Amino acid sequence: MTYNLEMLPREKVFRDPIHNYIHVQHRVILDLINTKEFQRLRRVKQLGTASFTFQGAEHSRFTHCMGVYEITRQICDNFQRNYPTKTPGDGLWDDNERIVALCAALLHDVGHGPYSHTFEHIFNTDHEAWTREIITSPETEINQVLRKVSADFPEKVAGVIAHTYENPQVVQMISSQIDADRMDYLLRDAYFTGTKYGMFDLTRILRVMRPYKDGIAFDNDGMHAVEDYVLSRFQMYQQVYFHPVSRGMEVVLTKLLQRAKDLYEHNHMNDFEMPSLLIPFFENHVSINDYLLLDDGVLNTYFTLWQDYPDEILKDLAHRFLNRKPFKSAEYNQVTEKMLPELADIVESAGFDKKYYTAINTSYDLPYDTYSPNSNKSRTQIEIMNDDGSLIELSTISNLVNALTGKISGDERFYFPKSMLIEHPSDIFSDAYVEFQSHIHNDSII
Known part of the structure; x- marks a missing residue:
């Protein structure tokens, strides 16, 4: 289908630390950037609680989406x-x-909520479903802009997000094992966290990409650039996205939101300043307008107010989150997993409600996955195109990638309050502390 598109009289550019310039030539792209739904992404951090570990990681979903657009262009x-x-x-x-x-x-990523995946877990939201809703709902400015292209254009764009769009090349540009989304967030997250793990040769990879009937492949002489990308991605998962301290702050945030939800459900927030923007989420009856009103700043404002609430658990968890007091963690395995219920009881005997002050967190469940073309939830595997046009899957010809393929990575951790590790606990916690220490070795604690 040919669209009647208005071009800008002069190309507009946006300065960017990763891509230098982001180039906009189409009126529809500039109009989408200027919608209130897209501007909201400035107020949602890309890496959520990771900024408590990597202080430079203050970049937003807005900057990432702009970068994904530029790579796709x-x-x-x-x-x-x-x-x-x-x-x-x-x-x-x-x-x-x-x-x-x-x-x-x-x-x-326009459907991401505040603190993204933590918020999703507590309130059972799905950012991809909300993205499609924002694109297709007549209530949004984004939908109104897209409909100017054609009446069915919003559904076509939403189809790309849903992986149902008829052209696999377009779908794989946005979502595959090596796509514009991943390539931008690896480079951007590496830059803002101050790490080097996510660095790879973007220019070379773009050069060796090529379309074919069933999607996108890579020239065989560019295989080593693709290998470098896969390795960089693996390292970023291990060193940045799965960082135990970031996860410790994520646990605090999860417990904080859970406590607020529990208090509301038991009518214990009536004497508080009611968090009105969260009520639709507490009641599981959320409109698109309710969803779009939330961002990181709104939640942080409620957290600030909750520091003065009479409920001691809510007050304490709000203080811990706002003032960077992450839970500590100890790695466990199949042998030591049986100790976890007892450890949770010990934490409770020390004066902490184990429902809100202990947690099991596994990196395997985080929304990032290492390269595994044979997994049940695999994205399109990386295909290398030979000189004769035949295709071969990357891990079958790369020893480096084959070493990573299908391997489960990450760890499992038990989280608990740092005060359980005080060297000289008060008499009140003394017995519990000694017993706790007998189960957890310091060399496994972060």
């Missing part, structure tokens, strides 16, 4: 320049698909 330029379609069905790039890809790239 560069992919489209490369495909149109080097692999333009010549006959229908030849598997090459149809540039009429460009605007669908660009809009989907820009909007792919």
Whole structure:
């Protein structure tokens, strides 16, 4: 389908620390950027609680979405320049698909809530479902902008997010084992966390990408650049995304929101200043407007107020979160897992409600996955294209990637209050403390 698109009279650029310039040529892209739903992403951190560990990680979902758009734009330029379609069905790039890809790239994270995945866990929300809702709902400015392209254009963009769009090349640009989304957040997160694990040669990877009938492949002479990307991604998961202290703050946040929800459900917040913007989530009856009113700043404001609430657990957890008092953790395994209920009881005997002051957290359940083409939830596997046009899956020809393929990575941790590790506890906690220490070795504690 050919769309009647208005081009800007002059290209607009946005300065960016990762891509130098982000180039906007289409009126629809600029209009989407200026919608209130997209501007809200400035107020949602990309890495949630990771900024408590990596102090530079203050970047937002807004900057990431802009970066994903820019990488997608560069992919489209490369495909149109080097692999333009010549006959229908030849598997090459149809540039009429460009605007669908660009809009989907820009909007792919517009449905993220405050503190993203922690919020999702407590209130059973799904950011991808909300993204599709924001794109297709007539109530949103985003939908109104997209409908100017064509009446069915919002559904086409939402189809890319849902992986149901008819062109697999467009879907794989945004969501696959090596896509614009992952490539931007690895480089961006590495930059803002001050780490080097996520660095890889983006320019080279974009150069060796090529379309084919069933999606996107990579030239065989670019295999080593792709290997470097896979290794960088693995390292970022282990060293940044799975960091135990960030997860310790995430546990505090989870328990804080859970306590507020429990108090509301038992009518114990009546004497408090009611957190009105959270009530729809407490009652599990959320409209699109309710959802879009929330961001990190709104939650932080409630947390600040909760420091003065009469409920001691809510007050304490709010203080711990706002003032960076993460729970400590000890790694456990199949042998020591049987000790966890007893450890939780010991924590409670020391004066902490184990429901809110102990937790089991596993990195395996976090929303990042290492490269595993044979897993049940695998994204499209990485295909290397030989000179004769035949395809071969990356891990079958790369010893490096094969060593990582299908391997479960991460750890399992038991979280508890740091005061359980005080070297000289008060008499009140003395017996419990000694017993607690007998179960947990200091060399396994972070």
